[in-house]
Amino acid sequence: MRSRSPLPQDSHSAARGGSLPGGGGGRVELRARLRPGDGPADLAEALAWLRWAGAAGFRLLFFDPGAADEEEAGRWLARLQVAAEALAPALEVRAARWLPLPRAARLERRELARVALGGGRLLPLELPFSHDLKAPARLVGDLRRAGWEPLLFAPELHPEVQRQAELSRYLLQAGGWLVLDAGSLAGRNGHGARVAALRLVRLGWYSFCAGFLAHPGGPVAPEEVLELLRRAPRR
Numbered sequence: 001m002r003s004r005s006p007l008p009q010d011s012h013s014a015a016r017g018g019s020l021p022g023g024g025g026g027r028v029e030l031r032a033r034l035r036p037g038d039g040p041a042d043l044a045e046a047l048a049w050l051r052w053a054g055a056a057g058f059r060l061l062f063f064d065p066g067a068a069d070e071e072e073a074g075r076w077l078a079r080l081q082v083a084a085e086a087l088a089p090a091l092e093v094r095a096a097r098w099l100p101l102p103r104a105a106r107l108e109r110r111e112l113a114r115v116a117l118g119g120g121r122l123l124p125l126e127l128p129f130s131h132d133l134k135a136p137a138r139l140v141g142d143l144r145r146a147g148w149e150p151l152l153f154a155p156e157l158h159p160e161v162q163r164q165a166e167l168s169r170y171l172l173q174a175g176g177w178l179v180l181d182a183g184s185l186a187g188r189n190g191h192g193a194r195v196a197a198l199r200l201v202r203l204g205w206y207s208f209c210a211g212f213l214a215h216p217g218g219p220v221a222p223e224e225v226l227e228l229l230r231r232a233p234r235r
Contacts, residue, residue: 026059026090027222030117030124030179030210031098031153035076038066039214047083049213054088056222061213062096062117062124073097098124098153105139112148122149127171133160137170144175153210154181156196157189165199177207182220185209185228201229 032053033039040046053061063080065073077095084091097115104112104125116123123143127136140150152171155178160167168178178200184193185201200206212220 027057029058029061029212030208031064031214032061033064033066033214034080035066035068039216047087049219050084051087052219053213054091059090061091061093063093064096064098096124098126101125101136101139102128105142121147122151124151126153127155127158129158133167133170137174140171140176141174150176151179152176153179156180156184156193156200162192162196165196168205172205178205179208179210180206181211182209182225183211183215185225186220188215
């Protein structure tokens with residue numbers, strides 16, 4: 001059962017993640033929900049989160065525009081990039097729209113290449129919660145055989161994983177990489193999600209943590225997550 005990250009290991013990464021080109025050897029946030037209403041309450045809070053990210057050691061931040069259309073997403077990305085130059089000069093902001101897995105499986109290769117992180121093969125994907133894990137695992141396997149690296153966000157939110165975390169092995173065996181939501185480890189997503197996330201940590205089956213800047217109520221401190229990972233007993 002593989003559990004290593006597909007990205008280069010970096011001792012400064014937020015949590016067993018790595019650095020992407022442009023990350024400058026610092027922490028990488030794979031899913032920042034900075035559009036007001038998605039995470040921060042308003043523009044002022046979004047800018048405060050950007051300043052916090054720079055001070056917390058993040059050097060590369062992928063902005064997820066959520067439900068915004070392409071035009072609005074582009075406007076927000078440009079606004080955040082300009083703000084980052086003033087508030088956190090060492091922080092690079094890029095776009096990364098996390099796609100529902102079933103939708104990604106229907107897209108053509110050129111369309112998938114547009115959403116791959118860093119212009120590479122890493123696909124940011126969301127699991128469907130209305131199926132058992134075997135059906136999504138088949139889609140993950142199809143994408144993997146096509147040469148993509150599927151990053152699966154927040155498997156701990158899936159009802160089956162909360163019932164029995166070991167069922168996530170179907171996703172791993174198909175070639176997926178599990179990306180834990182930092183908010184789950186910090187208790188932002190409820191007790192069941194936190195227990196499932198910690199179980200995946202104990203199993204050694206996660207590859208990244210993301211979503212440090214994605215939750216109403218403020219960012220999740222990387223040190224808080226790292227301390228949880230250090231304290232989690234291993235099998």
